[in-house]
Amino acid sequence: MKKLIIINGPNLNLLGTREPEIYGSLSFTEFLEKIKEKYPNADLDYYQSNVEGELVNKLHEVGFTYDGIILNAAAYTHTSVAIGDAINAIKTPVVEVHISNTFSREEFRHTSYVSPNARGVILGFGLQSYELAIQSFL
Numbered sequence: 001m002k003k004l005i006i007i008n009g010p011n012l013n014l015l016g017t018r019e020p021e022i023y024g025s026l027s028f029t030e031f032l033e034k035i036k037e038k039y040p041n042a043d044l045d046y047y048q049s050n051v052e053g054e055l056v057n058k059l060h061e062v063g064f065t066y067d068g069i070i071l072n073a074a075a076y077t078h079t080s081v082a083i084g085d086a087i088n089a090i091k092t093p094v095v096e097v098h099i100s101n102t103f104s105r106e107e108f109r110h111t112s113y114v115s116p117n118a119r120g121v122i123l124g125f126g127l128q129s130y131e132l133a134i135q136s137f138l
């Protein structure tokens with residue numbers, strides 16, 4: 001049994017209602033129920049915060065005991081040196097995910113402080129990006 005956590009950053013609590021043409025119309029809670037059933041070999045936790053420091057705290061908290069972290073740092077991906085440093089400071093590997101293909105969007109989304117320190121990056125497959133990350137750990 002692999003102990004994994006999905007960590008979602010700012011505004012991702014609004015999935016399902018936020019810009020559905022980009023992010024889809026399924027809420028994350030609905031999606032989470034489905035994937036928990038689909039991957040019984042994953043002991044899957046979930047955390048979401050809109051606050052940068054809380055995301056750093058969570059990375060520290062899980063980063064020495066969990067088998068894998070699936071991180072969608074959302075807008076902080078493009079701005080947060082602190083989240084990039086936190087990934088370097090912990091032991092648990094991080095897979096960076098994005099729902100949208102950030103490279104087909106605005107220029108400011110083409111930079112990531114997460115990618116250089118991540119084991120891998122999965123983006124552009126909608127919510128399936130999270131599933132592919134889970135599969136990579138299993």
Ligand code: DQA
Nearest residue numbers: 072074075098099100102109
């Ligand atoms: C996102 C892409 C980011 O650029 C954006 O700020 C988000 C969501 C994604 O999953 O596609 O909030 O991380």
